[in-house]
Amino acid sequence: MVSKKPQTGGTVLFNVLQQHGVEHVFGYPGGAIMPIYDALYDSDIKHFLCRHEQGASFSAIGYARASQKVGVCLATSGPGATNLITGLADALADSIPVVAITGQVATSSMGSDAFQEIDIFGLSLACTKHSFQVRDVNELADILHQAFAIALEGRQGPVLVDIPKDIQLAIVDKPVDNIYVAKRTLVDSKVNPQLKIESANIGTALALLKQAKKPILYVGGGVGMADAVTELREFISVTDIPSVSTLKGLGAVNPSDECYLGMLGMHGTKAANFAVQRCDLLIAVGARFDDRVTGKLAEFAPHAKIIHFDIDQAEINKRRKVDVSILGDLKVNLPALAAPLSIHEWHGECKHMRESFVWQYDHPGETIFAPAVLSEISRTMVKNTVVTTDVGQHQMWAAQHMTFEHPTNFLTSGGMGTMGFGVPAAIGAQISRPDDTVIAVTGDGSFMMNVQELSTIKRFQLPVKIVLIDNSKLGMVRQWQDLFFDGRLSETDLSDNPDFVMLANAFDIKSKVITKKEQVSAAINEMLTHEGAYLLQVKIDASDNVWPLVPPNTANDKMMEST
Amino acid sequence: MQQHTLRITAQDQPTVLERLLQVTRYRGFIVTGMTMFGRVDESVLDIELTVQSEKSIDHLHNQLNKLIDVDGISVKKSDALQCPT
Numbered sequence: 001m002v003s004k005k006p007q008t009g010g011t012v013l014f015n016v017l018q019q020h021g022v023e024h025v026f027g028y029p030g031g032a033i034m035p036i037y038d039a040l041y042d043s044d045i046k047h048f049l050c051r052h053e054q055g056a057s058f059s060a061i062g063y064a065r066a067s068q069k070v071g072v073c074l075a076t077s078g079p080g081a082t083n084l085i086t087g088l089a090d091a092l093a094d095s096i097p098v099v100a101i102t103g104q105v106a107t108s109s110m111g112s113d114a115f116q117e118i119d120i121f122g123l124s125l126a127c128t129k130h131s132f133q134v135r136d137v138n139e140l141a142d143i144l145h146q147a148f149a150i151a152l153e154g155r156q157g158p159v160l161v162d163i164p165k166d167i168q169l170a171i172v173d174k175p176v177d178n179i180y181v182a183k184r185t186l187v188d189s190k191v192n193p194q195l196k197i198e199s200a201n202i203g204t205a206l207a208l209l210k211q212a213k214k215p216i217l218y219v220g221g222g223v224g225m226a227d228a229v230t231e232l233r234e235f236i237s238v239t240d241i242p243s244v245s246t247l248k249g250l251g252a253v254n255p256s257d258e259c260y261l262g263m264l265g266m267h268g269t270k271a272a273n274f275a276v277q278r279c280d281l282l283i284a285v286g287a288r289f290d291d292r293v294t295g296k297l298a299e300f301a302p303h304a305k306i307i308h309f310d311i312d313q314a315e316i317n318k319r320r321k322v323d324v325s326i327l328g329d330l331k332v333n334l335p336a337l338a339a340p341l342s343i344h345e346w347h348g349e350c351k352h353m354r355e356s357f358v359w360q361y362d363h364p365g366e367t368i369f370a371p372a373v374l375s376e377i378s379r380t381m382v383k384n385t386v387v388t389t390d391v392g393q394h395q396m397w398a399a400q401h402m403t404f405e406h407p408t409n410f411l412t413s414g415g416m417g418t419m420g421f422g423v424p425a426a427i428g429a430q431i432s433r434p435d436d437t438v439i440a441v442t443g444d445g446s447f448m449m450n451v452q453e454l455s456t457i458k459r460f461q462l463p464v465k466i467v468l469i470d471n472s473k474l475g476m477v478r479q480w481q482d483l484f485f486d487g488r489l490s491e492t493d494l495s496d497n498p499d500f501v502m503l504a505n506a507f508d509i510k511s512k513v514i515t516k517k518e519q520v521s522a523a524i525n526e527m528l529t530h531e532g533a534y535l536l537q538v539k540i541d542a543s544d545n546v547w548p549l550v551p552p553n554t555a556n557d558k559m560m561e562s563t
Numbered sequence: 564m565q566q567h568t569l570r571i572t573a574q575d576q577p578t579v580l581e582r583l584l585q586v587t588r589y590r591g592f593i594v595t596g597m598t599m600f601g602r603v604d605e606s607v608l609d610i611e612l613t614v615q616s617e618k619s620i621d622h623l624h625n626q627l628n629k630l631i632d633v634d635g636i637s638v639k640k641s642d643a644l645q646c647p648t
């Protein structure tokens with residue numbers, strides 16, 4: 001409804017957000033964004049006050065990833081804006097649609113080193129897909145529409161809109177209503193990439209596929225981002241092709257497919273890495289040959305021809321020269337290549353590898369084995385549970401030992417590997433999916449990086465479950481120091497951690513610590529059946545390592561499996 | 564070391580040059596020459612960027628092409644090192 005009252009920039013902002021279906025935003029106020037917060041006071045949009053702008057940015061990411069909507073975060077100028085930077089970088093690396101709104105000092109003060117003035121536009125160049133600085137309140141609505149279109153279309157990503165304080169207060173010539181007008185499409189070809197099928201390339205790809213005796217499907221995060229999980233699963237069922245997944249691709253392939261070999265790369269399964277090293281055709285789908293995936297690039301999939309499906313032309317031939325590229329929407333292009341194959345022998349070989357290289361959970365002594373705990377949680381949790389992680393050993397164990405039915409159910413910082421992601425991302429996920437269980441798997445190092453967000457959990461009574469894998473170490477760095485730096489454990493000891501149970505209790509979060517194997521099942525059960533938030537601290541041995549591990553600059557089939 | 568000239572048409576935004584140069588530097592190219600002029604009565608800029616790198620020019624071409632304000636790019640190989648006068 002357009003009210004008769006003159007509209008300010010602040011009002012326009014929330015009206016346009018509503019037009020794009022935004023119901024929830026994450027933020028933190030301050031001087032240069034006060035007019036926007038004043039407009040928020042009258043808006044139907046629900047604001048979640050986080051306790052650090054980095055928390056707000058990760059919650060926006062978690063919200064976006066769990067719901068496939070755009071995540072929105074707000075921050076004031078200067079330090080508020082710089083605190084968003086890590087979240088923007090994370091969203092760029094993982095192609096997550098986020099719109100970040102920052103307040104800026106008034107246009108008359110800009111460029112004068114004013115109080116809390118920072119050139120956030122300049123800072124945004126390296127960590128956003130695009131950014132805007134608004135100079136005229138009458139352009140604000142259009143800029144915001146563009147921001148949403150750019151964040152969502154093609155390869156998704158974060159967009160920043162910097163709004164000076166005088167523009168937040170200025171009155172627009174033409175009021176903007178707040179009626180939801182579905183997704184606006186822009187005519188710009190850049191924003192709206194080709195959806196047509198590249199028929200010539202499809203033909204070549206089909207020929208390669210027919211010739212192949214040992215094809216592998218290499219599934220990346222792009223499948224989930226393109227909402228093409230159904231098409232991918234259909235492709236697999238028609239072709240019977242064995243598949244592997246990247247960290248961000250987990251959940252795309254049906255985990256019980258008899259020829260799904262799990263994650264490839266540095267901490268990938270033996271089966272996945274062996275199969276990729278032996279294959280004669282690698283079909284990359286929404287994946288980008290990242291260094292954690294390929295190991296030593298020159299020796300990655302050495303016998304394979306490559307078909308690369310992607311939405312981003314710049315990913316084609318970036319790290320590995322391809323034989324055929326198929327650009328565009330996976331939803332359209334994947335079905336075009338789905339034809340039955342005669343690869344029975346290879347299928348059998350891959351199935352055999354899947355069966356032979358199953359995870360072993362026997363672990364000597366009484367101390368708890370984190371992979372076994374995560375595997376048990378995975379088997380116990382209800383369908384459609386969302387799991388977020390932080391970064392480190394616990395993250396790799398979660399990726400290895402938990403299974404997901406959809407990529408929107410596993411949220412982890414892939415490209416950036418940002419510690420501090422897990423808890424605020426879980427908050428965002430819980431807000432976007434209030435009826436689903438949300439579990440944050442974290443480490444004792446990462447947890448402390450955004451521990452202030454326990455306040456957000458408390459304030460909004462979010463039933464987030466936190467599983468804190470506590471090795472009293474920066475475990476992943478410690479593992480590398482032991483393996484590759486002669487055991488010189490420089491600055492990785494956390495044995496003076498706070499009392500995590502007491503800490504959780506301070507935020508009214510129920511909590512328990514377990515130290516022995518026999519306590520695991522009951523504790524998991526108690527956590528998952530508890531109605532509110534819960535922190536389960538799981539003490540493990542400080543020297544447990546993540547295996548397998550492909551050492552740096554090594555081919556993926558030369559993995560280490562123990563010290 | 565190879566030298567190429569990129570002919571870029573872009574939206575006449577005050578920020579476009581900064582974006583082009585940021586991507587060029589980040590992707591590992593050195594700018595050895597640059598000219599820029601606006602078309603009269605059109606909100607379009609013509610920019611010629613001469614760059615040098617060991618890397619394939621396709622990488623830079625593809626990355627610059629993704630910039631929202633860039634409308635088009637053509638690439639020309641330039642053999643002689645030019646003086647940016």
Ligand SMILES: Cc1ncc(C[n+]2csc(CCOP(=O)(O)OP(=O)(O)O)c2C)c(N)n1
Pocket residue numbers: 390391392393394395417418419420442443444445446447469471473474475476477
């Ligand atoms: C913000 C940030 N700083 C530093 C790192 C480097 N880093 C990667 S893993 C890791 C250790 C993480 O420790 P913890 O959260 O306890 O997890 P663990 O490996 O012990 O499971 C560090 C410091 C990072 N990824 N992100």
